[in-house]
Amino acid sequence: MTDNNKRVLLAGATGYLGRYLLKELKKQGYWVRVLIRSEIQRHHVPLADEVFIGEITDPGTLRGIAESIDVVISTIGITRQKDGLTYMDVDYQGNMNLLHEARSTSVNYFQYISAINGDKRRHLKIFQAKESFVDQLKTSGIDYTIMRPNGFFSDMHDFLEMAGSGRVYLFGKGDKKLNPIDGKDLASVCVSKIGGREKECIVGGPDILSQREIAVLALKALDKKIKIVHLPDFLRKAIIILLRTLTSSQIYGPYEFFLTAMAKDNIAPQYGMYHLEDFFQEQSH
Template structure:
């Protein structure tokens, strides 16, 4: 099957591309920068330079494509707004896929997007879901809510480096999932008729709060976390201030997601129907405990090796210094 993966350089998109290649699909990746996407070419993917915000560039990208997997989203540092990328860009992509006769369209949304109309990214995802459903394309909508990979930079590394771990006053549990597992669902959807023209939650086995994750990291690393609490009122003030400047609108829209965290309502869902429809065994899904345990085991082993090498180098330096000084004469 000839696939077009959109957003293939991102945390999730690269796993989708990797999984598709491993399963023998022909993979074309729509990228804005060929240089940043060089690793995808090394994996065996075809690269085509295009931009969601330039509809005419999508036509050659979709030539002979059987299915599209859309994992793209705007980033806080992008010069383009959430509206430009996640709404206008996605509308252009869906329309181009229609015109190209694409047989399957897999779209990544967000869990519970319909419950937060005042959060720009959530509302745009909801509207995109509706637009896709009415497009006539044979679609599948996947709704994750958080990636295990993001926890490394948010919790694990600061704890190892004795830096502050920032948490909000409110604690909303989130059912994180490994992006490799999410990619598995995306590729499986291509061959599972039960997933056609439906939407599914794609979440972990349980929802974890910030303090639960911190305690787990402390236990696995043997180090104590330095916790700094960020009041929600302060985050809201920063968001309001950011709206005064056009260059920071994207940041302000991203900060609006803090309203989801402020509810304290867990981001989770039952996965029973999802596992049945996709024919995937729940036991194959990586849990947060296993993921972090594997990370800390590898990183602590590496730190011990580096410490040993450093000690050996220090001993050699001291020995050479002793000979030069005539200590052993």
């Protein structure tokens, strides 16, 4: 049963997962303060009990953000680089700024959203930052849970975009499997883990699918013929090398992550009730 007296600080409330987390927290009876960057974003968080305006990369604007807070949940991180900020600026230092505020107040639990296998892929720029923060959180003295979700349904939209052109391109055989999860399901799992004993929680959706099966679902959702082009895997490796050589981490980071993840199975414990097939059908109409 939820302790309705707990006060939660949610950082990243305007993002994909953050929006679902805010709804789920309120549904479960929590009092919620959210961090937003500017007054303009206030209309994105109508359910929040309190709004705190600050910039995650500027510690001076965060002073007092964790006052009277029991629980911090952070989904802070950048997928697409912008504003000239790097992963270390946001995923590491931004969360460190939040942790510093949490340690100086009454916060007794911190939940951080990383990603599946992040601890095993520290050589990737995105995880170098995320896992450096995880290391700091683990030694902070605050109780914590590291959430490690599989891909989101929203990440699978790339398959729909390819399907819209009439064919989907896959590297290799397309037999690598994953079980992406819907934001609503993931939010429910995250809230259920608040204050629990589980220090690291790997989370996936209910359906384990190969990349080829996902491609077929996307094509069917758009009433397209099943046309899947299999590219040799050496092209995937070559693209990563080229991007690392010719571009900055601000550009190649997301592609490095995506292309690396595609080369292996990413199967997580199954949670939730929302199915990728239904998501594709909704998005295609």
